[in-house]
Amino acid sequence: MRDFKAELDKRREQGLYRWRRQVESPQQPEMMVEGRPVLSFCSNDYLGLANHPATIKTLRESLGTAGLGGAASHLICGHHAAHHKLEEALAAFSQRESALFFSTGYMANMGVISALAGRGDTIFSDRLNHASIIDGCKLSRATIRQYAHADVADLERQLAETEGHKLVVTDGVFSMDGDLAPLPELAAVCRAHDALLIVDDAHGFGCLGPEGRGTVAHFGLDEADVPLVIGTLGKAFGTSGAFVAGSSLLTDYLVQKARTYIYTTAMPPAVAYASCTSVALLEQANDRRVHLKHLIDRFRSEASRLGFTLMPSATPIQPILVGDAWSALALSKALEARGIWVTAIRPPTVPEGESRLRVTFSASHTEAHLDRLLNALAACRQLSPESAA
Ligand code: PMP
Numbered sequence: 001m002r003d004f005k006a007e008l009d010k011r012r013e014q015g016l017y018r019w020r021r022q023v024e025s026p027q028q029p030e031m032m033v034e035g036r037p038v039l040s041f042c043s044n045d046y047l048g049l050a051n052h053p054a055t056i057k058t059l060r061e062s063l064g065t066a067g068l069g070g071a072a073s074h075l076i077c078g079h080h081a082a083h084h085k086l087e088e089a090l091a092a093f094s095q096r097e098s099a100l101f102f103s104t105g106y107m108a109n110m111g112v113i114s115a116l117a118g119r120g121d122t123i124f125s126d127r128l129n130h131a132s133i134i135d136g137c138k139l140s141r142a143t144i145r146q147y148a149h150a151d152v153a154d155l156e157r158q159l160a161e162t163e164g165h166k167l168v169v170t171d172g173v174f175s176m177d178g179d180l181a182p183l184p185e186l187a188a189v190c191r192a193h194d195a196l197l198i199v200d201d202a203h204g205f206g207c208l209g210p211e212g213r214g215t216v217a218h219f220g221l222d223e224a225d226v227p228l229v230i231g232t233l234g235k236a237f238g239t240s241g242a243f244v245a246g247s248s249l250l251t252d253y254l255v256q257k258a259r260t261y262i263y264t265t266a267m268p269p270a271v272a273y274a275s276c277t278s279v280a281l282l283e284q285a286n287d288r289r290v291h292l293k294h295l296i297d298r299f300r301s302e303a304s305r306l307g308f309t310l311m312p313s314a315t316p317i318q319p320i321l322v323g324d325a326w327s328a329l330a331l332s333k334a335l336e337a338r339g340i341w342v343t344a345i346r347p348p349t350v351p352e353g354e355s356r357l358r359v360t361f362s363a364s365h366t367e368a369h370l371d372r373l374l375n376a377l378a379a380c381r382q383l384s385p386e387s388a389a
Helices: 002-011 053-066 076-079 083-091 105-116 132-141 153-162 183-192 248-257 269-283 285-305 325-337 367-385
Strands: 032-034 036-040 098-102 122-126 144-149 166-171 197-199 226-234 242-246 317-323 354-362
Touching: 002 226, 036 367, 083 098, 083 242, 083 269, 098 248, 105 132, 105 166, 105 197, 105 226, 105 242, 105 248, 122 132, 122 153, 132 226, 144 153, 144 269, 153 166, 153 183, 166 183, 183 197, 242 248, 285 317, 285 367, 317 325, 325 354, 325 367
Parallel strands: 122 144, 122 166, 166 197, 197 226
Antiparallel strands: 032 036, 098 242, 226 242, 317 354
16 A cells, blocks of 8 residues: 555655644634634635625525525536526626536536547646646546647647647636736637637636626637636635636537536525625625725735745735745744734645745735735845745
């Protein structure tokens, strides 16, 4: 049998061991974690909707009318009017003909990618795509070709030398870096090479584009450029679940073929009703998006002035690049000692030598919260400049 303990010990020695913290309050900037108050800068609740009273009210009321359990898969007897209503709301929100509600973004990527490509086909995937995209590609049994991060010329070269059905898949906003995929250029090469483009906009919806309609809308593109978009509801929407949106033809195909949609119990209908409320809130959240942008801009200018290495990101994902795993852990611990929670992100989530603190902002952070983060960073910088560089 494999020596599992030795593997864990090795992880510990390399500074790569991971552990979980128990949160004892709702998700919001000021949280209770294992008996201590902390100020969090590492959640994906970008608009501060995870604990919104309107969504919670809908959830409570819907539990009374729709009950709790999903009870069966969508194709047996689990497809509730609540799910359908949410799918229509998400289609309208993402300006597509149709949408399907999945249980998680992970499942959406696994199901969609493996349904749309198979043996003999080729999937082209950005080198920094999310784990769920990578796993969806593997599950499909198609040939997988990675292209260099956001490198359209590399993609085009590889597309040109490939025959048959081609699928290109990319994050809209890269989850660990915060930068955007070059969607206009990707859409153009996909069109030229008859490849189907899928964008996972888990981190773009709610944050980018008019009314938060995501990275595709941010670039002024539409369904003709990006036939399928995937979004998760667990981040800016502040609820749970995920969706894929596109033409009725494609979503109908996915109802027939996407195994993670077909063979799983439907989400609790009340969560779907709550998500409908959240979609409406998110569309109307321009003031939150303006505040978020202000926090991001202020953080970028002041953290750079402190000498931290930031990445080229204009989104709420603002990683501080540190380098080795131990230094990233040390900076995270030093912040924690000052009551600030920012998790260190280490390999294999990011490449070797690129460990970082993934600082994320929420519209529910105040100026005073940002002051506390910057003061703590300044203090850590003074303590151990080399561990924070
Ligand atoms: N895609 C991306 C780009 C993500 O960052 C994540 C979550 N971290 C997912 C998909 C998975 O979404 P979910 O959390 O809903 O499973």
